[in-house]
Amino acid sequence: MKEGEQVHPMFLPVKNQCNLEYFTGEEKEALERGKVLKVILPSNNSWNYVQLDSATNSIISVKSNLVDNNLSLLATNMGMDEDHTLKLENRRGSYLGER
Numbered sequence: 001m002k003e004g005e006q007v008h009p010m011f012l013p014v015k016n017q018c019n020l021e022y023f024t025g026e027e028k029e030a031l032e033r034g035k036v037l038k039v040i041l042p043s044n045n046s047w048n049y050v051q052l053d054s055a056t057n058s059i060i061s062v063k064s065n066l067v068d069n070n071l072s073l074l075a076t077n078m079g080m081d082e083d084h085t086l087k088l089e090n091r092r093g094s095y096l097g098e099r
Contacts, residue, residue, distance in 0.1 A: 018043055018050070018059045031059065038064055 018041055020028060027037060031052040041048050047064035075084060 018061050020052070020057070020059055023059075 020031075022042060023031065027039070030037060031050070034052070036049055036051045038047060038049055040046065041050070041061060044063070048061040049064050049067055050059050050061045052058075053060050
């Protein structure tokens with residue numbers, strides 16, 4: 001994305017699939033209702049946004065730092081204040097420990 005003389009990279013995240021068995025009953029229910037969760041996955045030990053793909057009944061995950069960076073960049077370009085940006089990023093999430 002070009003802004004004046006500055007260029008800000010925006011990344012299209014690579015989607016990875018993970019298994020539904022990693023999630024608690026409450027998390028599975030939220031995913032089945034179409035919710036997006038921000039969790040630490042055991043497969044990469046980092047924060048990810050995860051969502052259930054109803055067509056394949058599998059979990060699609062994207063590393064959260066890529067999404068958060070894009071949201072921050074978008075918020076900055078739209079003139080949003082920091083509080084609004086934090087609401088967009090929704091930094092609260094569930095932790096999936098080793099199972």
